Amino acid sequence: MLNVSLDQEAEQYLVEILSQEKTTSSELIKKLLRDYRQNFQSQKSVLERMGGVPKHLLSVGNLSDRDTRREIIASRIRASHQREV
Numbered sequence: 001m002l003n004v005s006l007d008q009e010a011e012q013y014l015v016e017i018l019s020q021e022k023t024t025s026s027e028l029i030k031k032l033l034r035d036y037r038q039n040f041q042s043q044k045s046v047l048e049r050m051g052g053v054p055k056h057l058l059s060v061g062n063l064s065d066r067d068t069r070r071e072i073i074a075s076r077i078r079a080s081h082q083r084e085v
Contacts, residue, residue, distance in 0.1 A: 014028075
């Protein structure tokens with residue numbers, strides 16, 4: 001059981017919604033909570049929207065070194081050529 005004190009404005013909103021929905025305050029609150037929970041659960045996090053944890057953030061820290069970049073690019077080119085053959 002939950003008791004909530006509403007200010008005058010919120011109480012007026014509740015009365016208006018109850019008259020439009022033709023339901024009890026208890027049923028209305030249950031419906032609103034279900035709807036909110038359903039919407040909240042369906043929202044993806046920023047990380048999920050980006051496709052997961054970025055792989056380049058988990059690699060070694062010297063990616064800006066020229067030799068490292070050249071080796072990475074060369075290995076990708078070699079892998080690409082091996083797939084073509």
